[in-house]
Structure formats: structure tokens, C-alpha cells
Amino acid sequence: MTFTTLTRNVFDIKDLNLWYGEHHALKNINFPIIKKEVTAMIGPSGCGKSTFVKTLNLMINYVSNVKMTGEINFNGHNILNEKLDLVELRKKVGMVFQKGNPFPQSIYDNVAYGPRIHGIKKKKHLDEIVTKSLMNVALWDEVKDRLHAPALGLSGGQQQRLCIARALATKPEVLLMDEPTSALDPISTLKIEELILELKEKYTIVIVTHNMQQASRVSDKTAFFLMGELIELDETSKIFSNPRDERTEGYITGRFG
């Protein structure tokens, strides 16, 4: 039985503590992330949910003065201890940021960027990856006639979907999304949410959101963070109907945060 639980967990975080200088930003986090599930992180600003997500692909390393203890096991390897290849980790753990941040290049080059640098040179192969990635994010029909037009000419929602396509192009297992819809209008948001539900079939998704309806619409598991602590992690339906902790209930019913 232990064997099956191990393989179902893409990430297994144990006793993770993180400090920004003196500030204790994550306190004793224990967190399994299960394969092909959508895990949503909710909590008020500054509660540590974004910090937590950034530890999963070690983007946190670019923040100065960060100290971490504990374990972050990714497919059985502790990425905090083992001398690991950041390139390999980030190929497998893609990330989508708050604001669409396409490179100032063409749509095609944006999607082909990762695979190209990771060594795929054949045009046919690249074409295939670009087409597939754009289809995956339901952007193909909108841009197929202008693949070589600048990516910055797309609308905000399209840019964000392009960024998801760019992340998918390196064939990740996990997709981290840090408030992916916070800068988008409701219709674009809806499209991204539909996309998340489709991507779930193939990818493990971790999404940080400020929008509780969004968490309840797209996720299987929801985690509630407060002041650097993981207060509650459970089935989304349970968190929103019958939370164990009264702080969780207070937050989701809008009494604070």
C-alpha cells in the first residue's frame, strides 16, 4: 500500500520551513501533491501560498536571503538536498505567472523557445510541438494564421494562454500557476478555468488563487494558508462545505482576509 501512495504523490513536502532573513515565512509545512489533481492554494495576501509554490521549482532561489529546511520530494528525490539539475527540474515543473509575460518575439518563437534551447532543432518537430501546445490551450484557431506576428499584439487572456502553451511545450509533469487569472477579465478567466479542467487529464496542477469561487470550481484539493502555516488541506468540497478549522471557515465565509 505504501508503494501506491508513494507513486501517486508527485510532490511530498515534509517539515518545510522557510525564512526571508529573519521573517519565518513558511512554518512546518507537510504537503502531499497528488498526481493529475488540481490543488488550489488559498489564503490572505502574505500568507505564504505564493512562496510555497515558488519552492516547488526552486524559483525561490532567486530571492536574496532565503533559508530553507525540511524536504521537498519530487518523484522521490529531495530537491533541497540532492545536487540536482535545475534545468531538468524546471522542464518537469512548469510555471505560469500572475501576469502574462510573453517574450517580445513572435507567437511561434515564444512557444518554441523552451524546446529549441533544450535541443530540438528540426523545424518539423518544432512545428509539431508548437501546434500541439497551442491546441492544448485552445489558442490554435485564434492564432494559426499569424504565428509569426508579435506575441505582444495578443489580448491579455490570449497572452496568458500563450504563456501556458509555452510552459507545456517543454512537456512538464506539473504546472504551477501563480494567480494566473488575477489580471484577466471574467471571460478570459473562464477560458483559463476550462483549460485547467482539461489539462488535469494529463498534468498535475498547483494553482494559487485569491478567488475562492475559482478554487471551488477548478480544484480537487484545497489548501488554506495563514501566516505561513498550512491550516487545512482537504478535498475541495469538504473545505468549502464543512471545514475542520474555524479559521478556514472564517476565511471562506468572508469574515477576514
Place this chain on the structure above:
Amino acid sequence: MNTKTADRIATGVFYCIALIIIAILVSLFYYILVNGLKNISLDFLTTPSSNVRAGGGIRDQLFNSLYVLVITMVIAVPLGLGGGIYMAEYAKPGKITDTIRSCIEVLASLPSIVIGMFGLLMFVNLTGWGYTILGGALALTVFNLPVIVRVSEDAIRSVPRELKEASLALGITHWHTIKTVILPSAFPTILTGIILASGRVFGEAAALLFTAGLSTPRLDYANWNPFSATSPLNIFRPAETLAVHIWAVNTQGLIPDVEEVSSGAAAVLVLSVLIFNLLARWIGSLIHRKITATK
């Protein structure tokens, strides 16, 4: 006085300042071009200068100026860009970085004649080369390096952080991110900085007096062997540049047409700098459009 009047006065003052600047620039150009253009002819540009007789041209000086500029930039741009990348992307904040930064600032404010003297010691006497194009170019590199480092650093720092993060999060290494995302975005600003630096190099006289010298050997433009003494491409020959020539004919010229030669040369100098600027800007936007796929 109410705020509306104050606002009107402030607007007026700034307009006046702008007008003064434009007026100075226009009258300077007008003076140089009106006096100079009538002396410029194909003949003037294609004959060598004369030491005693009237009717000498500036062929060699013009070539020397361009050649010294090219050699200087070949040395200074890679070094300066490298320095800028280091300062913006690799240098950790701290005492050492602060020291480097103040060294760069001090270097940028050194008077060019002092750099000329330093060049004389280092690149002329110590190396035993005598007056050479390479010595001049190295002195000008010392003079320009801080500017290029500074401009590259600022340009790289102003690239949005999100772009860098996006690339790193795709598993792209730091160096590859610099090469494929950061430098292309910073390119237009860096180019503008390099053009400004080029203008300074092209017009510089003081730093070259004691390093590239005041004379040019008899040049044979058909001789392309860079090791031959009469080849214009030889970097170990003395070379009087246009700016140095203007200074030289005015202070120690024996020719009767000093006035004509120096005003003609001045106009050529100014026009050349202007042409560089326009050309480089045009090429810059062309490359930028190609990289960013904008129309």
C-alpha cells in the same frame, strides 16, 4: 500667486530653456556648416593633406578617424558589454561591487588629456610601440569603457523582471536567458549608448595627441596587407585623426589655407557624427523589429 499662474510660469521657463538649447545647437551647426560646406569637395575628401602648400585635403585623416573608431569599438564594446552584464546580472550587492562602481565613475570623469598622458606611458613608451593606431585605440578604450559599462548595465537592469523569470522557469540557464531574452530586449538602449560613445571617440583629440600621434605615413590604399608599413590597415602605424588634424593645422600649420582646411574638416567631422547617429538608429530599429517580430 495662485497655482495656475505658477504653473504657467513654470511652463514658460521650461519652454525658454528648451529654446535656448535649440538656439545654441542650431547656431553652432549653422556656423560650422556655412563656413565649412563651401570648402568640402570630392577633391578635399580624396587628396592627402599638405604640409606647406595650399589645396591639401583630409583623405588620410578621415580614414584614420574611421579606422581608429572601428578598432576602439572592437576592443571597447565586448569589454564594456561584458562589464555591464557582470554588474547587472552577476555582481552580488556589497562592498566589492560598490568599489567597482565608484572606480567606473571615477574613470568616466577623468579628463581626456590625462588619459592621453597615461596612454603615452603605457601604450607608447612601456610597450615600445611608438605612436600607433592601436595605442590610440587603447587610450580611447580607457576613455569609453566606463560609459559603455554603465549604459549596458542600466539597459540590462531595465528589462522587466517577469521576462527573466519566465525564461528561468522554463529551465533555461542564466547565461542562455541573458543571451536570448535579456540582451535582445536591452539591445536598442545599449546601441544608443554605443553610438553616443562613438561620437565622443570620433571627435576626441586630446587623448590621441600622445598616443596615435600627429603624423600619418604615406599610405597606399591599394595595399591591403595589414603588416605592411604603407598599408592603411596597419594598426602599428602612427595616425593623425580628423579632430587632431583640426587642432594641428590651427596651432602649428604652415599652410596658407589653414582657415579653409580647418573649417572644412570641422564640417566633415560634424556631418560624420550626424550620419553615424542616423544610420545606427536606423539599423538598431531594424534589428529590434527583426528580433521582436513587430511591424
